[in-house]
Amino acid sequence: MMNDLIYIIKLCGEAIIILLAIEIAFYLFANRKDQSKGSKHLKEQKKGTTRIYTGFFLFFLLTALGYVFYGVKIYFWYLYSTTGVLKAQGFYLVNNIGLLLFIYAFSSISLVLGSKRTFLPGLVILLALPILFCGPLWVFNILDYLIIPLSIIFFVIFLNFIFITKRRLRRNFFSIFLGFILLLGGCITSTQILDPFIQLIDYPITEGFMLISLILIGFGFTSISSLKEAFPAAFIEELYLIKGNGTILLRYQFRTQPTNISKENPPQMDEETFASSVLGIEEVLREISSAQGLLKTVVHQSKILIVERASQIMGVFLTRVELGVLRSHLLNLLLEVETNFLNEIQTQETLAPSSRAILIAKASAWFKDDLRKVGDLTLKDKPKPTLGRLFKASNVIFEKFPVRISPIKFLSIYIALIVIQVLVLVFEIKGSAISISQGLLGLLLLNGVFLVFYLINKYLVRAYNSNVDAIFKNIRLQSEGIELAKEQPFPYRALFYAYLVGCLVVLPLTFIVCVILLNLIMSFIIIAGKFVIFDGILTAEFSVNLAKFLRVNLFLHEMSQNNN
């Protein structure tokens, strides 16, 4: 039974949780518009960032609201357990409203996935709202379990995202991820999923989970200045390596998203002029300021010039945002170049073609991972078609082919399946002796299977790391591959076409088979869960706890009958 001290601790914990959740929500809301320099022309990225922040904002706001009701629930529980049963009705009402808000909160994360259409889960719950007030309690309990699939989807996507980040950013995102896992733990302990095992409301467990999670999340979010830090290379347009005398060692042009290549801008000035201009600016500024110094940054409305130096060479990034991470990238690159080519830099006017090729490879390797997420890296000089390159080109098509499932489609299929299975389960339970908890634990396992499915799918076709819709827009790549194929002699050409057909036909078929098989496995798990595993091990315990769990409801039912 809850005592005074626990009651106070729990209520104070609730208050802090609400405060933190609201703070995080409004911090994210304030950051939803990316104000970083040079972001004026990055409409796509800005939209994406706004959506992500709005999704998280809604999540935390709804979580805070949910916890307002959860706090009221504790209040009712405290009074109910000490003064009488009349407030039990209120207890259930606020509990259910709170729960519904949590489910809405988890639904709002679907906004983060990239489309308003993915707000479907929220819509499903909205439709289920009348059940809250007029339906039987056990139907509502099933809604609890929607938190699990929704959060699994979110976690998978988040984990995916963490893997493409590096160093400090990865640590911060991991802190957020860990926070979300604990937050889910807190949400689960605040629902009735674990109640059959322990009377969680009598201990400040939920509050502990939630507080740690919110601290981790808050710390993580405040340490990330901009979401753009996750893919800095996507904002670089050009890289210049310049010798002290103004000779260009390397000019490397990055091409990121096709939509971002500004058509209205005239072509860049030639590389020699560029190098001497940068050096000239530096010289004049030195004269004006009468100080020995180095040019560091030139900020323009839409472009930023980041300048860094090693002892022999100067590096210049022409970028579209000003991120600290870019400067450190550039400095590291310069130091690496100096270490490897010092002799050549000192003795020769320009780099040998082989060294240039190595430098290009280094630069491309450096940013490839980042770029893969947002678009496509293409070298200016078209490589000569060879058999190896031909297969490479076909691989590009293979990688880009939409056989992989996009998060949006995955979410829709997943939610639809879960909803169908919940409904099936409900109808099955109605006519049988199986407890709701058993069936729902089966569903929990089912979600695990789905998670495995998604991961397999991810590693099979490298889903999600590249832009989902890019292939549909970027016909150029496909035609490039076909053009390359056309130039090859007959047997190779035939081989290539066969390979392409294989990619186009076999993989979708495999995918469909996989889905069917997984559904069969899932059905099996439900059946096994109901009739074999849980019946044999947990039935007795579950029955007792379920009875405990529903006792207030039964009591109320009796009361209403007596009143009648």
Added chain:
Amino acid sequence: MISEIITLDIICLVIVTVLLMEMAGLFLKQYLKSRELLSLLLTIISCAFCISGIFYFLRFFVIGDPFFYRMEVVLRFISFTTFVFMFERKGREKSFPILTVLCVACILAIFLLPYDLAYFLGFTIYGAALAVLWFLIRTYRNTDGRVRHNIVRAIIGGFILGLGIGLSADYVVQLGGQYLIAVGLIVQLIGMILLGLSFYGIRTTDEFLWYLEVKDLFVIFNSVCLYAYSIEQDSNLKEADLYGGGLASVLFVAQSIMNSQEPPEHIVYQNLNFIVRLGTQKFSNNCLIAVLIVKKNLSILHEKLEKFLDTFENQFKDVLIHWTGDTEPFLKNSGNLNQIFRLRTG
């Protein structure tokens, strides 16, 4: 069973304490990142208020020990003293910080004297609060734009905080009832949030001393330097044409590199910042360009440069429309414009 009013009081106190801890953490993080003195002092202030809240809780809800009262007052006094020290140290007269020393003396007296005396001496905290207010008003006069708005917010926040402290004071609670603790704490909370956010928005005390960061000012039109003034030395720049022309060429080259029709907004050269502003009015299809060379990139200086350029444009509108290349009118008649970059006196 705990009464509802006590539950509410405790919850409010916990929220205030947590929020202050959070603010302390935020400022500490900011300090570790920027090494700005303002952030460190704000960390100390938040911590002191936070711990003082804990002593308040102990005194009201656990045991009314006089030691708790002493600690509560001393910690609040430390907060105010930190404010006083901050302004005295950053003020123009960097002489002996007399007010800070007075505050420290009061703190020691409250801590060491017998309780009865210490209780009455505790009221000197209001003197420290008034000193803080006076400093804030003085700073308000010397600042502009966003910084000035933040100072106004800070003053309002300070008033609300004081009101909250007053409402939750022993005497008032005894008169009005225990619910005043919760009300006072909530009011304190609002005041602290307002105060904290205002200073968080300012970021650095250098914004108050912006005039120490300004070096030179140039106004360029059609690649010709119309006006060049050394604010640091308070005189017209020698070889202004040469420097102005050089600067114009830098802007032009930077513009070409960027493939743009407009000059860059900001250039960082070692420890110097070149803040560039393009005029809003066109004269013979060209705009004025103002360049301010500063040691530190402060937001207040951006705002001041914008204001200067607007005034310059309006003052020399007629001259610029029919400009033939003579820079004399600008040199003769723009002395008053420099006032924007000078500290207000009197």
